[in-house]
Amino acid sequence: MLYGLGKDVERDDALPLEWGRKAAEQGHAEAQFFLASCYRLGSGVERDEEQVFTWVSRSAAQGFDEAQSGLGMCYHLGEGVQKDDAKAVHWFRKAAEQGHAGARGALAHANVSV
Numbered sequence: 001m002l003y004g005l006g007k008d009v010e011r012d013d014a015l016p017l018e019w020g021r022k023a024a025e026q027g028h029a030e031a032q033f034f035l036a037s038c039y040r041l042g043s044g045v046e047r048d049e050e051q052v053f054t055w056v057s058r059s060a061a062q063g064f065d066e067a068q069s070g071l072g073m074c075y076h077l078g079e080g081v082q083k084d085d086a087k088a089v090h091w092f093r094k095a096a097e098q099g100h101a102g103a104r105g106a107l108a109h110a111n112v113s114v
Helices: 014-025 029-041 049-061 065-077 085-097 101-109
Strands: none
Touching: 014 029, 029 049, 029 065, 049 065, 065 085, 065 101, 085 101
16 A cells, blocks of 8 residues: 555555455455445546445455445445445444444434444
8 A cells, every 4th residue: 555655665556456456356354445445436446336335345244344334334325235224234233343433423323222
């Protein structure tokens, strides 16, 4: 990721995505979440809600709390998947149980306990 920042190396915006994709395809949960974020923001790739859902789902299934919260948001907003508040709460709760503050806030906003 240092290439994307230009920290101690020449800046290259394509390399973080290239290496992130390789790591994601090999099952690295944080890299899968990074790739989902790239698709969500259109950073180095075209925005693609289905790809967001695909990669955040893979990461969340491995227990990565950021991805679990992100998957909850996908279900809440209907991003890349049909909107489903019960599934949103399920994934927000999994993230909140690991101490994820954003997921706790989402549950509080929905008046759901952890």
